[in-house]
Amino acid sequence: MAKILTRMGDNSNVEFTIDELRQEFIDGSEFAAKKAKVPPLTENEIDWLVDVFAAPTRIWGVERGHEVVMTKDGCVNALNSSQISSGVVAPVNREVGVRLFESMLGFDSMEVSHNDYSVKPQRFLKKLEMLHVEILQETTIFPLLYGFMPNLGLYFKTDGPFDNPYDLMQQGQIKESQETQEAAGAKCLEDCIEMSDCMVEMGADGIDYDTVASTGDGEFAAVLKSTEHVAKETGMPVEIGMSTEMVTGIHGSVEYNGKRLAGMWPHQQLQVCEEAGVSIFGPVSTTSTKKSTPWNLGKALVFVKSCTDIAKVPIHPNVGMGVGGVPMFETPAVDVVTRCSAAMIEIGKADGL
DSSP states (O other), rough: OOOOEEEBEEEEEEEEEEHHHHHHHHHHHHHHHOOOOOOOOHHHHHHHHHHHHHOOOOOOOOTTTTTBBBSSSSTTTHHOOOOOGGGOOOSSSHHHHHHHHHHOOOOOEEEESSSSBBHHHHHTTHHHHHHHHHHHHHOSSSSEEEEBBBBGGGTTTTTSOOOOOHHHHHHTHHHHHHHHHHHHHHHHHHHHHHHHHHHHTTTTTEEEEEETTTOHHHHHHHHHOOOOHHHHHHHOOOOEESSSSSSSOSSSEEEETTTETTTTTTHHHHHHHHHHHEEEOOOOOOOOOTBBHHHHHHHHHHHHHHTTOOSSBBBOOOOBBBBTTTSSSSSSOOOHHHHHHHHHHHTOOOOOO
């Protein structure tokens, strides 16, 4: 029986028979459905995925007329950052890089941010960052968002002033661990609002909070409150891109509008983000390097569909290195990247990527 070549979650080659390929999609789909308590992929959707991955073509695309818009995090890091950060070390600054993304690569929108992507260090450079936004607004046409990670972890010792909650938990000091997270979260919220207000003043077309909840529910709460501020006080659009499929309960008791944030799956994350006033929501499904790309994609599509089925705002799933079914590798293979992207649109019904 003929074998079909695809990839593992670490980008290495793997071969399946047609029946094995189908089972990978089914297993990944059922895994996600069981975890999030949402419906799995249908038989017709599995058939479509099998046909796409069994096709001998190198790359894949969507049907004509099904194209979607793209938003991007990390500014021009793909051009001027180091290879370890998936960049090509091109000798271009941010202004030149953003203009290349517009005029040469044809991106629909772009994000402006500092190479040190977290809000805590960016806050000290806010005047410089505002200048970059101003210059680019004068030289580009497409929408420019300003973005950063909240990254609550940088507020804990040894990087920040607050006691490390993980150390406190190991010592059995649960209450103290929760209190230090709340204090750090309040400072993170202050910084997020300060940077957002600066960029609104400078004329940015939107704010992008990226890799949200990377340090758990306390960080997620800070972003929701900051989103609420920006949406209600300025009217500026806000995009939230999550960091993982389930919000980790590092604090465990943090709530937003009476809803406990710990343990939320993508469709539940979407609902509280909508309550906060988000304009675009980016659900995430992390890639398991020990599983195949079909397995990881089956899982990711279930999470994305659980959002697009109920969403009141556009859904832009994160589809890149290590998320959205794409292998965790510095330069993932184009054969699976294009198939995962097309599947997010055709099966996941995503509004953008």
